[in-house]
Amino acid sequence: MPQDKPWKSALLRLAGAAALAGALTTWSLPAQADAGFNRFVSEFWPTARAAGISSQTYNAVFSGMQPDDDTLRLMSKQSEFVKPIWDYLDSAVSDDRVEKGRKLLREYEAVLRQIEARYGVNREVVLAIWGMETNYGGYMGRHNVVQALATLAYAAPRRKSFWQQELVTALGIVQAGHVRFQDMEGSWAGAMGHTQFMPSSWKAYAADYDGDGRRDIWTSIPDALASTAAYLNKHGWQTGKTWGYEVELPSGFDYRLADGEQTLTLGEWSRHGIRRTNGRDFPRPSDDAIIVLPAGASGPAFLMLRNFFVIKRYNNATAYALAVGHLADRIIGGGPLEGDWAREYVPLSRSETEELQALLNRQGFTVGDVDGQVGPATRRGIRAYQSARGLVPDGYASAVLLAHMKVDG
Known part of the structure; x- marks a missing residue:
């Protein structure tokens, strides 16, 4: 270099x-x-x-x-467009990454088994984070x-x-x-390193798996994988449980329950008519879960358990955590997601989100500051607008919604 x-x-x-x-x-x-x-x-x-x-x-x-010229350039670069989640998942959970993950699962079977026993974190999830962060060490920066x-x-x-x-x-x-x-x-x-720790996270959570006195996430793959498991463990990973389930919502479902905050047990969600897409029962009906609609009512739906939100502690993006969970499932033999993405419902860029927020405020659906960020207040405003206009109140900010609001005045 x-x-x-x-x-x-x-x-x-x-x-x-x-x-x-x-x-x-x-x-x-x-x-x-x-x-x-x-x-x-x-x-x-x-x-x-x-x-x-x-x-x-x-x-x-x-x-x-x-100074690092590339850091200076990227620091000031504003990303105007948001990558649609379906494009993100196509890349993040590619067939190549799945196959490589399966190969490494076999290659590091003994190490991963010991890490899982020590930290209680599913080995395939640890492997999936390695795959997501650096393509299994292929590019660490x-x-x-x-x-x-x-x-x-x-x-x-x-x-x-x-x-x-x-x-x-x-x-x-x-x-x-x-x-x-x-x-x-x-x-x-x-x-x-292999699983992309900030120095402060390294200081708090990095592990010396091989006992050589160094917590080496750069050249020791066992140290890096153990460090990732230790991080998830310390942030509340629930041993023996999954991250979530892809589900089907019933006709006439009340989308006000899908606000990202309503927590019910899987058994209670079942009584609302929600079923797993593969037809199987939920293994532990007493587990708490939240409905997540990454692309609104027109895309796949999920019931997310606590472990999904623990993954988000690693990277606080729904697309990232979903990709980690889905990649983990694919590595151990699971199939593709069954729901279809309605690809015309593309997410908004920051400037488009600002335009949407301004329109919501102007039409009386107050969302507060026009900042280009889709937070809880903006989602509540979108739901209120959708309910008032007879639309599905999923709270999803899309190009279709913005076009509807422009026509609406």
């Missing part, structure tokens, strides 16, 4: 630790150095020192470093994590304290010897 040379030279300078113990002003900076970034690094030193970072580590890591986090701590317009804390934690990981600085690769935003 282009960044390797200055990092390697920095590591060589570790051999002369005594020389590095001096002030940061001893650096030899390139002629094209970013003066603002260099000033940030100099001024951040007291914070790092207070957190226990040595001058040797600090100087060796930062000597010659410049090509950014040095410290450089990316330093760039964000320096230049990000928001959450500076968050990025600074992640930076200090990353420096501590390097200093403790869990990973070599040049091997600390991850995403442009600092997510690291």
Whole structure:
């Protein structure tokens, strides 16, 4: 990689630790150095020192470093369009990823069995997260994590304290010897290793599966998988239970019950006429569940259990958690989803969502601030509008709904 040379030279300078113990002003900076970034690094030193970072580590890591241009570019990029969930799932749960997952399930059977016994998390779910995050280690990011986090701590317009804390934690990981600085690769935003932990998550949840004293999520697949299981376990994974069920809703179903908050047992949902798509009974009718309609009333429906929301602690997106659960099921022999996606009901971009919110406010279905985010208030406003206009009140913000509202005035 282009960044390797200055990092390697920095590591060589570790051999002369005594020389590095001096002030940061001893650096030899390139002629094209970013003066603002260099000033940030100099001024951040007291914070790092207070957190226990040595001058040797600090100087060796930062000597010659410049901001990560790719992080700067992606940090300021606003994603205007939302990928439809059906396209997301087609990619995330591809046949290739399913087949590779099945192969790795066999290859790491002993490790995964021990991890499942230790943490109580279904082995196929751990494997599915590995597949989702890095395609089973195929792409873990090509950014040095410290450089990316330093760039964000320096230049990000928001959450500076968050990025600074992640930076200090990353420096501590390097200093403790869990990973070599040049091997600390991850995403442009600092997510690291096979299963993409932020430094703070690594500090809180990473596991040393093989007992070598290092929690190595970069080069030790067992450590990475155990760390993922430990994370899910600590966030409330219910051992022996699944993430959810694809279901069929009865004709005349009251969609006000599908508000994403109404919790009933599976037995109680059954009394509302809801059935599994494969015709089987729910194995534990006493389990609590919430109806989730990822694409509104015109797409597949699901009853989601607690474990679905634990997966969302890993990545707080319904599409992500559904993909993890579905990929896990496919890896152990399950088939494709049975419901069809009504692909004309495409989700809205941020600017389109702002337009929708403005129309709802103007027509008396108050949703609060026009911020382009579909939160609970916006979904309630959509349901109120849909009910008032004789539409299915599923609360789903789609291009079809926006077009209807424009005509409606």
